Amino acid sequence: MAVRIRLGNYEQTTTDVLQRTAIGYFPRMTEEEAMEAGRGVWRLDMRIISRERFVLIVGEGLVRAVGEITAVTEHLTDRGLKKALETDLLGPGHPLYDTYINQPDPLANESRNSIRYGDLPEEAAFRTRDCACGCGETTTHPFVPGHELRAIMARVREHFGGSALDFITWLDTELPPAAPAA
Incomplete structure (x- = not known):
């Protein structure tokens, strides 16, 4: 399974626990910027996220970055304990990247929740390790x-x-x- 994180609108911040100066999506952002904006902080269920291997970052309905999850870190925020993802950004030649980058959100739904888990066919080759x-x-x-x-x-x-x-x-x-x- 993969996790999809849908970014909201771009906004500057001075209180981010990850020391970011802005969060959210803006047009023409790089894949690195999209991953940094989307990696945290979220209310994630550790029982589920610990089994996930890949993350898709979505902005304005399109996949803006694809990464492999290497760790999940916990951070105390003013709204409780939240999680952030540590990732390796994937690039051309990787099946998930080649299939999804700049394509419509493959896990789109009507929920307002930014987080969604789902199976992607391209993950099958990576299920065993x-x-x-x-x-x-x-x-x-x-x-x-x-x-x-x-x-x-x-x-x-x-x-x-x-x-x-x-x-x-x-x-x-x-x-x-x-x-x-x-």
Whole structure:
């Protein structure tokens, strides 16, 4: 699945948590400017967005930028906790770029919501990926089930002599306490 982010009208801002000076779409903006304007901050469901691989940025009904999502970051705004996407901008030669750039929004609907998730046929070739633990197996998720623990334990063995307690102690020392869940 991909996520489509529809940009509103261009407006300048001085309060953006991503330190942008403007948001929204303006005619003749570059693909880089469209991605920067559209990457955040949004109310995104982490259960859904964490499974997405591609993002389409839409302005005035046309796809203005296509990117591959590399991370999702959280930011506290005056309207609560919101998310932003970190992306690699795609270019000519990539099937999603070649199919959708400067074309009508393939996930258009009547909703006022700027965010929409949907399947794009060109994604099929990208649904499987190598397991992030490095085992060489393929999966449609970041890890083959159970392999996230394999990856964690490999690092505990490598950096902490196999001691989970040493790892937890180090983690508690290095990171600030997490905010209580709402």
